[in-house]
Amino acid sequence: MTTPRSPDDVSRREFLGTVAKTGGQSFLFGSLFVNTALLRLPQDVATAKAKQETEIGKGVIYGFVVDTTKCIGCGSCARACRAENNVPDGYNRTWIEQYTFYPNGEVVVNSPVGGEAGFAEPPTRNMPAELEKVQPVRGFFVPKLCNHCIDTPCIQVCPVGASFKTDEGVVLVDKERCVGCGYCVQACPFGSRYLNPDTNVADKCTWCYHRVTKGLLPACVQSCPAEARIFGNVSDPASKISHILATNRVQVLKSYLGTRPRTRYIGLDSEVI
């Protein structure tokens, strides 16, 4: 025989369950209104803001143009990048790809050590044996680097907010915040990122942010003897890059992915991937 339960008579299990549910809900609901900015000291935020606004030029948007028709494949850019940014061996922030077209329609793509050691001396050419004696019909070099996309896949996937974009459109990695999970390395469709084995954090081309904010050119642009790399402020109509962009037909890599790269290419062939 069961006696009718009074409203006050709840079992411990029911009670704890209800409390946990309502408590959890109100915690989640309440956390929507907690502005984390309130927890910061106001002067810290103000200093950080002022620091950024004074240090970095306002209204500057950087752009990069690679003229593949001028590249001679010397590898100076890749060597300069390694020296400037202390890139560990086996990794590249920028590299050169060599495209060779054969009469049978075959395309051979090569990038031995990122093109740093040059291309002409054997055994850098890695290709099918039957093509060894065939005279190619067409060929060119394509330098590659981070595209500094406007709609970046790499920043989206970062779980700790270590990848970010500056006002100038440069995609950077916060080396102190990065936990080295490597999601961004996988997310980048251009292979521009790598996990640095020395620091165990993600690393990438910064368009030499430490140089360009001091008024210098990126190391690869400065070292290019063929003027195949052009860097500058695209929001300034008088800059060299604005002139190049206005007088040339440019293309981006993998436009079908919709990442909207800021690195643009002159003379990009449809075979270039």
Place this chain on the structure above:
Amino acid sequence: MRHAAHFLRLVALLVVAVVGFLFVRSKLVPQDFGVKGHFRLSAIADEAAREPRHIGSDACAECHDEIGNAWKAGKHRTPQCENCHGPGLMHTKVVAEESTTAYPDRILKIRLAIRRPTGIVECKWCHLRTFERPSTLKSIANVADHINSHTGTFTKDSKCIDCHNPHTTVVTVNAKGVPVPPKIGP
């Protein structure tokens, strides 16, 4: 309410948990995180603070003015000094530092702080013929054949700079028309 005490205990626990969470969070999240986006704002200044290692050919020419002028006037003015010599920051630092090191050692230290090109490897980066290179670029298919076709003196120690001045590309010949080693050094 019979269970008011239970409620109060749990609410107190909840408040402690929330406050504790917010406290820990405020300690773990950097102060300037989220000011301009989902990142630490001072990371921009951190990245910008790095020291450039390539000083530029104009900086080199401030001291090495003779070579600098010859380089600028010659055909080889597009490759920069640091393309072959490596970044110049350490070199300038060693030159600028106050030093008590005695004379010959100091010169050696300054020399060691910059790369001394081999005089053949660097040339091949651009001037060895490969199909993809533009035909306007002067290039040779084979170093041995090139030297033997001109002087017939190729050995395994032969270098491009035995005849060509790398800074100006000029080849100086003697009265007999034989190339003489160019004066390259500082």
